Structure formats: structure tokens, C-alpha cells
Amino acid sequence: GESVGLHLPTLSVQEGDNSIINCAYSNSASDYFIWYKQESGKGPQFIIDIRSNMDKRQGQRVTVLLNKTVKHLSLQIAATQPGDSAVYFCAERIISGGYNKLIFGAGTRLAVHP
Amino acid sequence: GAVVSQHPSWVICKSGTSVKIECRSLDFQATTMFWYRQFPKQSLMLMATSNEGSKATYEQGVEKDKFLINHASLTLSTLTVTSAHPEDSSFYICSAPGQGAWKTEAFFGQGTRLTVV
Numbered sequence: 288g289e290s291v292g293l294h295l296p297t298l299s300v301q302e303g304d305n306s307i308i309n310c311a312y313s314n315s316a317s318d319y320f321i322w323y324k325q326e327s328g329k330g331p332q333f334i335i336d337i338r339s340n341m342d343k344r345q346g347q348r349v350t351v352l353l354n355k356t357v358k359h360l361s362l363q364i365a366a367t368q369p370g371d372s373a374v375y376f377c378a379e380r381i382i383s384g385g386y387n388k389l390i391f392g393a394g395t396r397l398a399v400h401p
Numbered sequence: 402g403a404v405v406s407q408h409p410s411w412v413i414c415k416s417g418t419s420v421k422i423e424c425r426s427l428d429f430q431a432t433t434m435f436w437y438r439q440f441p442k443q444s445l446m447l448m449a450t451s452n453e454g455s456k457a458t459y460e461q462g463v464e465k466d467k468f469l470i471n472h473a474s475l476t477l478s479t480l481t482v483t484s485a486h487p488e489d490s491s492f493y494i495c496s497a498p499g500q501g502a503w504k505t506e507a508f509f510g511q512g513t514r515l516t517v518v
Contacts (some may be wrong), residue, residue: 295442321506330411330471330494330509331406331445386433386458387498389507 295374297396306364308395310377313358317379320353321389322362324373331376334362364397372399403429405497407510414485414517421481422513424495430475435507436468439492451478455460484518 300306312320318339323331337344337401339350343352350363360377377392404427414420425436432453437445449470450458457470467489469481482489493513499506 295444309411311464317483328514330405330496330512332509335476344484347477386450388450390433390447391437393444 295393295396297398299398299400300367301401302367302369302401303335304367306362306367306371306399308362308364308375308397310360310362310392310395311358312360312377312379312392314379314381314390315355317357317381317390319380320351320360321378321380322349322360323376323378323391324371325376325394326373334375341350361380367397367399369399369401403497403499403508405412405431405495405508405510407495407513409513410511411514412516414515416486416517417484418484419481420515421479422493422495422515423511424478424480424497426476426508427499429497431478433498434472434478435496435498436470436478436480437494437496439494439512441492445494448480453478465513480514485515487517490515490517492496 291319319336321336322334326329326332335346335349335351336360344354352361371383374394376394378389380387404411406425408423434451436448438443438448447460448463451470451472453472459465471479496507496509
């Protein structure tokens, strides 16, 4: 079926360091790419999104980069904090059957150590 | 932002019984809701799209007779897992697409942990 991302790796970082989480996608027809944060036992939380015609977008402590040539998306978190520990998913929004659907990647677990 | 409330947050049921999960949009109307399933340490897999006033659209490989979806009103969608078996144990999450100022967002419920014993 449709898929975004390849596996569920774990990224371990020290508190205060910058984190970079990567994602590969497969569908070229998406108009938006979104990053979500999911804490254990909870639903995903929106972090930041980027339109397909952009290559970079910045938010508060987060930056998303989009490289459509290689179908790659990344999330950069500056000055990573213990509260950032969670699983991060990229998702792409596609139109299928007349509806906007979100297709999620496999996710990356971010572990922040003091 | 908009709020989507999902209930129950967890449920344990016996094999062969049915379980209903509710998803409500609290401060907006949702003509469409999405239902996802998430197994441990895996990603969210879209199961179906529920549409108010019409039949749900199921993703390939999802049994529509097993996972009954009803979008009874503009604020309520339900997923019923019928004749549940242990392999149906999973985390089920609903979401509603963003609207207006939050158009690119999707708002997720808190999820329901289903354990079938």
C-alpha cells in the first residue's frame, strides 16, 4: 500500500543539542507534508507543516526541510529538551477518492538524555 | 485549535464480543473523519474515511463488515469492532481534517487502546 518512511529508528541526543529527524516519502502527488509528535498512549500532535512548493519552513525551535528531488523530508529541533522525547511521524497529505488523506511514515523515536 | 474527543480511552473485551469507539468533534462540525489503527512501535495506518450521511470509504485490506463505521451526525463518528479477536488488539485513533485557519492540520482524538482477551 501507500507508505511514507522506511522504519522506526531511535535517535538519542543530549539535552541542549540539535536533533534532526529524517523521513523519505514515496508519493509525488502530495500538496502538504506534516510532522507530528506522538507521546506514549496519546494521539499525534501537529508540529509543523510545509507546502510542496516550499523547501524550508521555520517554527518555534523547529525547522522543516523538503527536498522533492530525492523525496526527503527532515525535522530539525533546536536545543532539544527532555519534553521533546516522543515518537515523531512525518505524513503527507494526498487527495484520494475526493478526500484529503494523511499517509504516515514509520516514525522515529527521539530520546533526550540529560 | 479544534478539539476531537475519543471515547473510551481504553477497553478490554472478551473474544467474540463487539466494541464501539466514539469520536466527537467538540467545537466544530466534521463532515469527514478518519479512523486509524496503530500497532505497537508502528505507524498509523488509515483504515477508513467516514462521511456524514453516506457510506464510509475503506482502505484496501480493511474488512468493512468487521469494522463498522457510522457517521451519525456532523459531530459524531463511531467505529464498531465486531466479533473482536486478540489480533484486533491495537490503538485506534480518529481524526478530523482541519478547517478554516487550520486547514492543513488534522485534529486527532486521544486514541483508544483495545485489548481483546
